Amino acid sequence: MPVNNISLPPREKIFLADLHIHSRYSRATSKEMSIPVLAKVAFSKGLDVIATGDFTHPEYFSELKQLLEPAEEGLYVFRDFTEGPRFILSAEVSNIFSQGPKKNRRVHTVILAPSLEVAAEINRALAPLGNLEADGRPVFGFPVKDLVKLLRHISPEIIIIPAHVWTPWYSLFGAFSGFDSVEECFEEESSYIYALETGLSSDPPMNWRLSSLDRFALVSNSDAHSPAKLGREANAFFRPLSYSQLQRALKEDRLAFTIEFFPEEGKYHFDGHRTCGVLFSPEETRRHGGKCPVCGEPLTVGVMHRVEELADRPPGFIPSQKPPAVHLVPLLEIISEALGKGVQSQIVKRTYQQLLELGGKEFDLLLYADLEELKEILPSKVLEGIRRVREGKLYIRPGYDGVYGRISIFSEEKSPEPSQPRQQSLF
Ligand SMILES: [Zn+2]
Ligand SMILES: [Zn+2]
Structure with a gap:
């Protein structure tokens, strides 16, 4: 699969x-x-x-x-x-x-x-x-x-x-x-x-x-x-x-x-100004001459910007013969979002433990388990969460200027700032 x-x-x-x-x-x-x-x-x-x-x-x-x-x-x-x-x-x-x-x-x-x-x-x-x-x-x-x-x-x-x-x-x-x-x-x-x-x-x-x-x-x-x-x-x-x-x-x-x-998700992925509410891609930062359009001060540049400084290939370039990279969301976070409860909450922790007891180890569930077979065991929204993570259907707001990025599996409306589907916006 x-x-x-x-x-x-x-x-x-x-x-x-x-x-x-x-x-x-x-x-x-x-x-x-x-x-x-x-x-x-x-x-x-x-x-x-x-x-x-x-x-x-x-x-x-x-x-x-x-x-x-x-x-x-x-x-x-x-x-x-x-x-x-x-x-x-x-x-x-x-x-x-x-x-x-x-x-x-x-x-x-x-x-x-x-x-x-x-x-x-x-x-x-x-x-x-x-x-x-x-x-x-x-x-x-x-x-x-x-x-x-x-x-x-x-x-x-x-x-x-x-x-x-x-x-x-x-x-x-x-x-x-x-x-x-x-x-x-x-x-x-x-x-x-x-x-x-x-x-x-x-x-x-x-x-x-x-x-x-x-x-x-x-x-x-x-x-x-x-x-x-x-x-x-x-x-x-x-x-x-x-x-x-x-x-x-x-x-x-x-x-x-x-x-x-x-x-x-890292807090210095993209560029911007936290206090001015400005979140820029490296490209947007360049277009603005490195300056914040709100306050005029230099923007805090992030990791992506540094990568682009040294890069000699366009975004999305895939070299041949390289091992693939699989992006996952930890099971605890999938459950948390599916149930609409915090990662630290008892119900999320308990559900996590139950899933591991019934469904097997975390990576086996996320990567290898046949989701059809888990229908009886997993709450349907958790199952749907795993499916969406496997398909890469997520909404992401990149981190910038000390603000952690945010991932949303189920709805982009939840985040107050605009966010875009990952595949279109970033890679
Ligand atoms: Zn270290
Ligand atoms: Zn500013």
């Missing part, structure tokens, strides 16, 4: 992986982010592989050594739930440095390690260079290309992925502190970078507009700071399940597909 007009490979041929999350040892994260909770939540979502996050943190790393047992090659499993999802050792680090014309470069990088032993070696090498205990996402003052050099000398099996590459701060292409190309940033180490994380604020179709990114596998992860956010973005890899299979797929750009959040 097609989802977003894409024929997905059979469920048993793929594994779903979320490769970037944070533990409770990172700043601004939920206290619940621990291995037992991650295992339980990832299982109910239908994630087959979940990142540990934060293996650079000494205390968390001791927990990982205690709680994880080896499973398939390069993967681990929670020792009390050996039928549960597999764990892959992951960490994120932040490099803040000067390079070229800009001071204050800030680039975040996701590191995946093939074993606890290699992770321990990475920790030994990084410990003298920064404070690993201060934060689950440690900060270093040297150029990010030197991080690549250091890691590849430890093991060629370590996977290095520039994180959420378009966010204005803390990213490779970020408008404020970033670079214009992978090569400008990584220089002689560029060939060791073969995957980029698109992040919540961009999706593969936005990245396809840069021919310079054609050689990179584009990955999508949740960067979750709380259990509920696990898997809001994820990657489907072809089986067999193993670390080296995953690394090969990234090197050869052969993912099955990625699961995307709508980038328009």
Whole structure:
């Protein structure tokens, strides 16, 4: 059954992986982010592989050594739930440095390690260079290309992925502190970078507009700071399940597909002025000379604008041979809209739990379940919501100038501002 007009490979041929999350040892994260909770939540979502996050943190790393047992090659499993999802050792680090014309470069990088032993070696090498205990996402003052050099000398099996590459701060292409190309940033180490994380604020179709990114596998992860956010973005890899299979797929750009959040939901997707109520596409901003028609001040430009600055292809360009991107709305949000109740309300949470008990795991419901067969189980409006999400029939008002974007499945009239069907307006 097609989802977003894409024929997905059979469920048993793929594994779903979320490769970037944070533990409770990172700043601004939920206290619940621990291995037992991650295992339980990832299982109910239908994630087959979940990142540990934060293996650079000494205390968390001791927990990982205690709680994880080896499973398939390069993967681990929670020792009390050996039928549960597999764990892959992951960490994120932040490099803040000067390079070229800009001071204050800030680039975040996701590191995946093939074993606890290699992770321990990475920790030994990084410990003298920064404070690993201060934060689950440690900060270093040297150029990010030197991080690549250091890691590849430890093991060629370590996977290095520039994180959420378009966010204005803390990213490779970020408008404020970033670079214009992978090569400008990584220089002689560029060939060791073969995957980029698109992040919540961009999706593969936005990245396809840069021919310079054609050689990179584009990955999508949740960067979750709380259990509920696990898997809001994820990657489907072809089986067999193993670390080296995953690394090969990234090197050869052969993912099955990625699961995307709508980038328009981000609060800096489009351009505009919040206080003046002005919401512009990059094109409209250009037509107005970058100035707000209400107050005359420069408009706050968003992620899409930055993508267009670097893009050499028109919107909607689809390169050949790229894994497709599937856009989904989390089941909890579909239920919330179908019932007309808040995501946090008891009735929505209870319905969500019931659906998972009766219908199976979240991703299986959203992507693979035969909706006809679920007629008896699901409230008809929830069923219709899933159908519309699969068909991509949604109304979206993009985020701008600090205002989150909004998605509406059932009616555009609900939102006070004008909104348009996604397919026509944006891509
Ligand atoms: Zn980050
Ligand atoms: Zn204004």
